[in-house]
Amino acid sequence: KSVLKSDLLGKEVVHFFDTDSTNNEAKKLAADGAVEGTIVVSEAQNSGRGRLSRGFFSPASKGIWLSVILRPSFAPQHASKCTLVTAVAVTKAIEKFTGIRCGIKWPNDIFYEGKKLVGILTEMNAEMDAVNYIVIGIGINVNIAQAEFPEELQRIATSLQAISGNAIERKELLSQVLVELESAYLEILKNGFLHILNEWKTYSITLGQAVNVIGIDQTFSGIAKDIDEDGALLVETENGVERVLAGDVSIRPK
Ligand code: BT5
Incomplete structure (x- = not known):
């Protein structure tokens, strides 16, 4: 916790060595009243989830498998944009921390040279017309050697280590991700989504294709x-x- 530089995000840190999915844990905690900014990280996920009940490969101590609990004041219909906001924040954090410039494939993937480096899964719970909680799940392939990906991901997935040839300090990168996400979140609460959606366009690899x-x-x-x-x-x-x-x-x- 001492390495974290963000104020709101990471206020409470829940750490697992192994769990089914950090999004599942975060949703349970949120339903039990966890404060906004609570984050859940696990060394491994044995049932990491993508969208539409697809799986997400999450090997032990080789990635950042993270979920963030938010309780925003905006209406539920805005929640899906959090995926785009998160993609921008994570892309910036990766660029600042490693110098690697990635692109965003609409809506939720961060890519490098045609391969997926990061997946994002936003889930919401709303009551009446108000957001109760949003859980943003972020999976970053950090120190996975290319050969360690399962067969079906070999040609479609990559990691920061596979790209740069160096092992990356996960805690420092996590800290940077939280700083960028926090600043993006405060910006949308204050000024709305327009600015960050425009920024999204500058990282997009989908537009024009x-x-x-x-x-x-x-x-x-x-x-x-x-x-x-x-x-x-x-x-x-x-x-x-x-x-x-x-x-x-x-x-x-x-
Ligand atoms: C996603 O879904 O990419 C969202 C992934 C979210 C993962 C985070 S980790 C922390 C939190 N806890 C969870 O349980 N989930 C979140 P989707 O766009 O549906 O893509 C899923 C597809 O990506 C799979 O069907 C595979 O083809 C591919 N895939 C699976 N694992 C991958 C990996 N580690 N790296 C790159 N691609 C992967």
Whole structure:
């Protein structure tokens, strides 16, 4: 805890050596009244989760498997933008700490040269028309050698160590991530999302690309043009502009 430089985030630190998922632990703690800024970290997750009940590979002591509990005053419909905000904050932290400049694939992945380095999973609990809590889950592949990824991730995943050739100090990087996330969070509470959504655009690897979209109830192709004020992806298709609030986007090779 002494290495943390943030004020709000990391106010309470809950540490596990092994757990199913830090998001699950954080949701339990939040439901039991944990204060805003509580973070949950685990050395390993034996059931790390992605979106749509996909798994997230989280080997012991080789990554940052982190969940952050927030209790924002904004309305529940704004929660999905926290994923984009977090992606910007984590990308900045990685760049400041390692010099590695990554790109963000809409909505929740941080990529380096076509491979995924970070995944983000935002989950919300709302009551009536107010947010009770938001849990932001962040998984950063830090010191995983390329050969240590399971077969199915070999060609699609990477780590900071695989990129830089050096082992990275996880605690220091965690501290930097919390500093950036805290500053982004305070900024959106004070001034709204516009500034950080514009910043998101400068890190995007999705905008301007030909994409295939697998949405909740439709699948289509087009050109990713922009994001709107809700963080939705605007895709120009043969039938006009489609607005994608949630879904999977793959970038079509040129
Ligand atoms: C995500 O989902 O990428 C969200 C991942 C969130 C992980 C954090 S870790 C702390 C917290 N606790 C949790 O249980 N979760 C959060 P999605 O966009 O659905 O991507 C999932 C897909 O990414 C999988 O189907 C794999 O193809 C790929 N994948 C799995 N593990 C990976 C890894 N370590 N690195 C890169 N790609 C991975």
